């Protein structure tokens with residue numbers, strides 16, 4: 001079965017990825033406008049009307065910005081936990097949306113994809129990460145978390161491809177003059193976001209022989225650079241003697257190259 005995965009865009013201003021496994025077509029988060037998601041899917045020759053569902057990690061707007069319009073236009077089903085669904089309904093009070101609820105920590109099937117959800121520490125109602133298993137391999141989603149936990153590391157030890165948050169460089173955040181101290185504090189907190197150094201630590205911890213690539217996602221535009229994030233993670237892996245993992249950047253503005261699993 002053909003399994004293809006494309007990060008349509010990732011960063012503090014919007015996150016959305018696309019997974020196609022046989023006939024099953026899923027978005028993971030919908031943090032761009034519906035129009036933007038439509039045009040990014042079109043670069044793959046796909047349209048929102050063909051989606052099987054949207055998996056939602058949490059209700060922050062950089063993850064659900066286009067969800068209301070996209071799903072009410074197409075009738076696409078939204079998969080989220082109860083508290084996240086309630087928050088989505090508050091944000092899109094007039095949208096006609098179809099939900100499938102899951103319990104955080106549960107595993108459920110959407111078409112040909114086996115979805116395992118797990119709790120992550122972040123300042124949202126009930127934020128989750130996902131491990132998406134297909135017949136061709138598993139993809140881990142680990143963005144928007146203030147710190148790593150044993151559970152997170154355990155879950156990700158099965159991923160062949162990992163999307164990992166690498167939000168900010170400590171020094172750039174420290175020196176940033178645009179963000180007030182309270183925001184900086186929130187970003188750095190145990191329920192905020194992972195720094196490059198913290199992401200590097202997670203990468204080393206979750207590295208197992210069949211993890212072949214890590215996409216660094218959710219970069220802050222003001223307090224990070226793709227090169228800095230990648231070099232920080234690469235250096236930590238090299239130092240730990242791990243040489244089989246390719247570290248790749250993502251972009252806020254353009255889709256990443258599509259990865260075919262199992263190739």
Ligand SMILES: [Zn+2]
Pocket residue numbers: 058060122124144
């Ligand atoms: Zn968030």
Ligand SMILES: [Zn+2]
Pocket residue numbers: 012015060062063144218
């Ligand atoms: Zn986010």
